[in-house]
Amino acid sequence: MATATTVELKIQRFDPERDNEPHWQTLTVPVEPMDRVLDVLTRAKELFDGSITFRRSCAHGVCGSDALLINGRNRLACKLRVEQLGKTITVAPLPGLPIVKDLVVDMDGFFEKYRSVQPYLVASPVEGSGERLQSAEQRDRFDDTTKCILCAACTTSCPSFWAEPEYVGPAAIVNAHRFIFDSRDENAEARLDILSDEDGVWRCRTTFNCVEACPRGINITKAILEVSSAISTRE
Numbered sequence: 001m002a003t004a005t006t007v008e009l010k011i012q013r014f015d016p017e018r019d020n021e022p023h024w025q026t027l028t029v030p031v032e033p034m035d036r037v038l039d040v041l042t043r044a045k046e047l048f049d050g051s052i053t054f055r056r057s058c059a060h061g062v063c064g065s066d067a068l069l070i071n072g073r074n075r076l077a078c079k080l081r082v083e084q085l086g087k088t089i090t091v092a093p094l095p096g097l098p099i100v101k102d103l104v105v106d107m108d109g110f111f112e113k114y115r116s117v118q119p120y121l122v123a124s125p126v127e128g129s130g131e132r133l134q135s136a137e138q139r140d141r142f143d144d145t146t147k148c149i150l151c152a153a154c155t156t157s158c159p160s161f162w163a164e165p166e167y168v169g170p171a172a173i174v175n176a177h178r179f180i181f182d183s184r185d186e187n188a189e190a191r192l193d194i195l196s197d198e199d200g201v202w203r204c205r206t207t208f209n210c211v212e213a214c215p216r217g218i219n220i221t222k223a224i225l226e227v228s229s230a231i232s233t234r235e
């Protein structure tokens with residue numbers, strides 16, 4: 001490998017079998033001009049310390065598994081070029097979730113909240129062709145929120161979630177929005193009931209951290225306000 005230069009990679013480490021609390025490990029890692037943070041983490045693991053632990057799968061911004069706190073902001077390691085960060089790269093796990101090991105967090109609570117909003121189509125059988133027709137305008141109503149990859153960058157950047165971990169969080173609301181405003185769905189009222197409780201949409205303080213963190217560019221705060229409005233205006 002013809003290495004162009006190096007970066008200082010600071011990784012937050014934590015091994016529950018050895019450590020009482022997290023600590024930092026700094027490595028000088030060779031990098032190529034087009035490297036992403038995921039490439040640097042992978043190289044650090046291959047060259048220096050095979051015990052460095054992190055999640056990744058697709059490496060192309062699709063699976064959502066490598067969201068991390070990188071230089072102070074939640075981002076996907078596979079979507080962030082090293083040249084965007086300078087000579088020091090600091091990598092820590094997503095804030096506000098229990099650490100399993102190093103950069104891996106426990107996502108069970110996150111996915112439990114996701115499931116709590118019934119993120120699937122509920123619709124009666126249709127006669128004839130079996131197709132559920134939808135106009136382009138009806139489809140467009142929830143197009144933005146179909147883009148979510150469940151990376152958790154939004155929820156774990158939200159001060160309301162940090163303060164009150166029972167808050168269902170922006171990711172779950174985004175995925176509720178995707179079905180609440182789907183003209184084919186028949187279960188919007190149940191989702192609005194779920195999101196109107198004390199840990200639902202009212203905990204949002206329109207801080208916008210979630211929008212800044214979202215690697216899919218979803219206008220999360222707008223989606224939350226649309227769900228809040230649907231709750232407020234229903235009969």
Ligand code: SF4
Nearest residue numbers: 148149151152154214
């Ligand atoms: Fe990730 Fe964006 Fe989905 Fe939140 S809304 S989980 S930041 S893709």
Ligand code: F3S
Nearest residue numbers: 158204205207208210
């Ligand atoms: Fe949190 Fe986003 Fe609302 S950061 S407070 S969910 S606008």
Ligand code: FES
Nearest residue numbers: 059061063064078
């Ligand atoms: Fe799949 Fe980054 S590894 S989104």
